Amino acid sequence: GAGVSQSPRYKVAKRGQDVALRCDPISGHVSLFWYQQALGQGPEFLTYFQNEAQLDKSGLPSDRFFAERPEGSVSTLKIQRTQQEDSAVYLCASSLGQGQPQHFGDGTRLSIL
């Protein structure tokens, strides 16, 4: 594809349910980032992958958040036992590597009822 693809675009879940958000980066991009954007705020870093290795997960807000990129391409962000404060737009970005510009997807808007 031409850019970073994220699915679903919108997700509504009841509090306590588990959700999985998918990111398909630009082909050949080594670096992959997840960000969380709350309403009215700028994106905040969650986690970083270099190929399949998760090198930084310091931004994950709790152990309910888990991300993986098993084959160094598609990544999934999973949130277990969702809470209302998890409601946000989740953005994925990829880049060719260190120091290269990040390309963002459209994001997944998650609403927890």
Next chain:
Amino acid sequence: AQRVTQPEKLLSVFKGAPVELKCNYSYSGSPELFWYVQYSRQRLQLLLRHISRESIKGFTADLNKGETSFHLKKPFAQEEDSAMYYCALSGNAGGTSYGKLTFGQGTILTVHP
């Protein structure tokens, strides 16, 4: 800790007027600064980065290390410049130079006809 501050949430100007979007940062090392833009119903995209010293769509930004600022400027605003603008910083604290971004809260620019 690294931080980016955009003091104006909203900025309105008339077409043809100069515009300046303010950005201040806090970082102990040598940061790389970016401006990202999000037009209505589009994804976040890179506008410019300080190391390239380019002018994109008539916008420029100069890194002022003394004032820790990276203000975005355009001498003559156009209606199509109306968008959300985010200032972002990438640092290499602790040896991590992979490009993790810290964003400001964003400024909504409205250019009136």
